[in-house]
Amino acid sequence: MLVYNTLTNKKEEFKPINPPNVSMYVCGPTIYNYFHIGNGRTFVMSDIIRRYLIYKGFDVKFVMNLTDVDDKIIKKANEEKITSAELTARYEAAFMDDIKKFKMKPADVYPKATDHMQEIENIIERLADKGVAYNVDGNVFYDIGKFNGYGKLSGKNIEDLEAGARIEINSEKQNPLDFSVWKKSKEGEPYWESKWGKGRPGWHIECSAMSMKHLGETIDIHAGGNDLIFPHHENEIAQSEAATGKEFAHYWMHFGFLNIDKQKMSKSLGNFFTARDILNQYPAEALRLLFVQSHYRSPLNFSKELIESAQKGTEKLNNLVRLLLKEIDKTDGNLVEFNFENKYKLFTEAMDDDFNTSQATAVIFDFVREVNKLIMDNENIGSEFYDEAIKFIKATADDVLGIIDFSELDSNESTEDDAWILKEIEKRTQAKSDKNWQLADEIRNSLADKGVILEDSKSGTIYKRK
Numbered sequence: 238m239l240v241y242n243t244l245t246n247k248k249e250e251f252k253p254i255n256p257p258n259v260s261m262y263v264c265g266p267t268i269y270n271y272f273h274i275g276n277g278r279t280f281v282m283s284d285i286i287r288r289y290l291i292y293k294g295f296d297v298k299f300v301m302n303l304t305d306v307d308d309k310i311i312k313k314a315n316e317e318k319i320t321s322a323e324l325t326a327r328y329e330a331a332f333m334d335d336i337k338k339f340k341m342k343p344a345d346v347y348p349k350a351t352d353h354m355q356e357i358e359n360i361i362e363r364l365a366d367k368g369v370a371y372n373v374d375g376n377v378f379y380d381i382g383k384f385n386g387y388g389k390l391s392g393k394n395i396e397d398l399e400a401g402a403r404i405e406i407n408s409e410k411q412n413p414l415d416f417s418v419w420k421k422s423k424e425g426e427p428y429w430e431s432k433w434g435k436g437r438p439g440w441h442i443e444c445s446a447m448s449m450k451h452l453g454e455t456i457d458i459h460a461g462g463n464d465l466i467f468p469h470h471e472n473e474i475a476q477s478e479a480a481t482g483k484e485f486a487h488y489w490m491h492f493g494f495l496n497i498d499k500q501k502m503s504k505s506l507g508n509f510f511t512a513r514d515i516l517n518q519y520p521a522e523a524l525r526l527l528f529v530q531s532h533y534r535s536p537l538n539f540s541k542e543l544i545e546s547a548q549k550g551t552e553k554l555n556n557l558v559r560l561l562l563k564e565i566d567k568t569d570g571n572l573v574e575f576n577f578e579n580k581y582k583l584f585t586e587a588m589d590d591d592f593n594t595s596q597a598t599a600v601i602f603d604f605v606r607e608v609n610k611l612i613m614d615n616e617n618i619g620s621e622f623y624d625e626a627i628k629f630i631k632a633t634a635d636d637v638l639g640i641i642d643f644s645e646l647d648s649n650e651s652t653e654d655d656a657w658i659l660k661e662i663e664k665r666t667q668a669k670s671d672k673n674w675q676l677a678d679e680i681r682n683s684l685a686d687k688g689v690i691l692e693d694s695k696s697g698t699i700y701k702r703k
């Protein structure tokens with residue numbers, strides 16, 4: 238199985254430190270707002286990577302942190318005249334609701350920075366003892382000149398960075414690139430007592446501390462959006478490796494941006510849709526399908542047309558599953574030839590190649606088309622086939638990609654025989670290609686009378702019940 242590693246800029250064979258265990262840390266949200274679907278892309282794709290590792294037989298410990306101490310949080314809490322803790326409690330609850338709606342598997346741990354002050358202080362102390370961090374009147378900075386590997390993740394070199402860095406006026410830093418690991422508290426800010434006085438941690442050190450606490454000093458996978466490569470992850474590596482003398486994470490995985498009109502979706506630009514707004518309008522499966530149709534490292538431009546077409550895709554999958562569930566109890570049918578093994582192989586090959594979900598999704602939709610055709614072409618198929626077909630969809634589309642919800646597809650809900658509907662659709666498709674528009678319309682209308690609505694798309698006709 239190959240995984241693209243930002244650290245080496247290439248696909249590498251995936252070798253966990255202690256198989257079958259895999260430790261995975263994902264930089265989660267700053268909880269001062271509802272998260273948007275750009276953040277959602279990062280969260281969902283990390284969920285899918287985790288689910289696929291489980292499919293492969295790994296035992297994954299998945300940690301996603303919540304940043305609950307930060308300048309943006311303090312600013313917003315002050316604007317709303319509430320405490321930072323009140324603000325983050327509100328958005329932590331909202332985050333939990335939203336990821337549930339998104340059908341994300343709950344993380345094993347959602348650590349929060351404010352619960353790890355002791356661990357954070359310990360790492361800063363280790364850095365200070367080694368002379369890698371220095372205290373200037375209650376502000377503690379990391380001295381990047383003391384760490385040889387600085388720039389190894391982002392590929393930046395220190396001289397270039399120094400040339401480009403703005404020299405801050407009145408800065409206490411020895412080098413403009415040094416960054417804060419502990420910030421002295423100002424009036425009206427939340428603070429924690431430490432050996433450097435009242436203050437709060439820098440953002441980067443929080444992740445170093447939480448990753449080490451919950452997963453150990455060296456982990457398998459550390460992930461986040463592309464914007465975190467520099468400086469966040471670069472700084473996490475510098476701090477952690479200087480403190481422990483060990484490699485911090487073996488595989489660094491980064492997710493491409495979700496864009497709107499070719500611009501990164503972001504809170505600060507205001508060009509975002511919150512996950513909760515979109516998930517109130519569309520099923521989670523549709524948004525997940527939209528995400529998996531692109532490779533996780535590529536940028537993805539969001540539009541209403543795209544999500545509507547993804548929703549049609551999920552309907553096709555749902556229609557097939559409704560049909561399969563309805564037929565599954567029938568016994569005494571005929572055996573039909575179908576190479577399920579090859580379908581699993583194609584799915585696994587795609588996912589083994591750096592989680593090529595768009596290829597894997599194509600395998601699933603080919604399967605849907607072939608099975609639909611097979612059902613239409615054959616009378617009285619044995620239940621064994623239906624059983625295997627459902628198993629395949631459950632293992633791939635449900636368990637790994639999360640683009641179908643079996644609990645919503647109760648077979649008893651069907652009012653008409655789905656096989657019959659598919660046959661009618663087939664007849665109508667034939668009528669259309671014969672340019673027999675009258676017959677095509679008659680079929681559409683008679684289905685509509687029975688509450689079955691047809692929708693034509695480029696890749697065929699799907700149906701919905703009213």
Ligand code: AMP
Nearest residue numbers: 265266267275276279461462494495502
């Ligand atoms: P934040 O709450 O801004 O710290 O972001 C939480 C996570 O979402 C981080 O891993 C970010 O890299 C990621 N992220 C932010 N904006 C986008 C976007 N437009 N597309 C994909 N991921 C994003």
Ligand code: ZN
Nearest residue numbers: 264265444469
């Ligand atoms: Zn982080």
